[in-house]
Amino acid sequence: MRAIILYDSKTAGGSTDRLIDSIGMELAKSGAYVEKARCKAQADYSFVQEFDVVIMGAPIYYLLVSSQLLGALVQSNLKKNLKRKKIALFLTCGSPEPMATLLYMPQLKIHLVPNKILTEKIFSPQQLSDPAVIEEFVDELTSAYRKATRKRNSIVSWTEEAEELLDEVPSFFRQRIKTAAEEYAEDMGYTSITPEVIDEAKAELGGM
Numbered sequence: 001m002r003a004i005i006l007y008d009s010k011t012a013g014g015s016t017d018r019l020i021d022s023i024g025m026e027l028a029k030s031g032a033y034v035e036k037a038r039c040k041a042q043a044d045y046s047f048v049q050e051f052d053v054v055i056m057g058a059p060i061y062y063l064l065v066s067s068q069l070l071g072a073l074v075q076s077n078l079k080k081n082l083k084r085k086k087i088a089l090f091l092t093c094g095s096p097e098p099m100a101t102l103l104y105m106p107q108l109k110i111h112l113v114p115n116k117i118l119t120e121k122i123f124s125p126q127q128l129s130d131p132a133v134i135e136e137f138v139d140e141l142t143s144a145y146r147k148a149t150r151k152r153n154s155i156v157s158w159t160e161e162a163e164e165l166l167d168e169v170p171s172f173f174r175q176r177i178k179t180a181a182e183e184y185a186e187d188m189g190y191t192s193i194t195p196e197v198i199d200e201a202k203a204e205l206g207g208m
């Protein structure tokens with residue numbers, strides 16, 4: 001697995017910096033290749049394409065996810081480059097977990113509706129340097145990744161209408177479209193491919 005940790009913090013060498021180093025080391029122990037990058041609101045995120053998993057997170061300051069990460073999701077090409085990427089989310093904050101789940105995590109998740117979220121974790125100040133908690137986060141992430149990428153044994157079926165649409169595709173191109181639509185449907189948890197799913201996949205995958 002190739003993983004990139006995209007993060008932000010206003011505190012150089014602070015708790016978030018230490019946390020991502022621990023996450024990175026734990027992931028590397030599991031055999032993953034890991035890089036980290038501090039977010040800037042306006043930057044080119046095309047490098048994200050090279051990674052299988054994007055681990056994304058930041059602290060909360062004054063009720064908001066740290067501004068460069070949120071800014072990158074709104075102002076840059078990050079969201080475009082996250083298309084179909086598997087994501088893991090983390091936050092560091094002082095608030096109790098239920099409050100953070102309700103108020104802070106959605107600030108990230110609202111930008112990631114089409115993505116597969118492998119795992120998410122809100123780290124309290126006490127958990128930031130707890131190796132067992134970090135290990136658990138990484139274990140959850142790696143097992144969810146393995147499950148999501150397990151050799152596909154497609155159980156997705158095609159409705160008659162969707163098959164008719166597929167038949168209209170030139171034969172030399174048909175298998176590619178079929179596979180792309182089935183992969184999309186599986187990623188999204190659909191069990192059958194309808195014309196609406198094909199339209200949705202086309203919009204998401206840029207015409208397939």
Ligand SMILES: Cc1cc2nc3c(=O)[nH]c(=O)nc-3n(C[C@H](O)[C@H](O)[C@H](O)COP(=O)(O)O)c2cc1C
Pocket residue numbers: 009010011014015016017059060061062063064092093094095096125
């Ligand atoms: C200026 C400031 C504002 C903060 N505001 C909040 C907040 O609104 N809600 C919260 O849960 N935690 C808040 N925290 C706690 C931080 O999110 C938490 O300590 C985090 O681990 C800091 O990460 P850092 O060391 O990388 O800066 C705040 C911390 C600071 C320093």
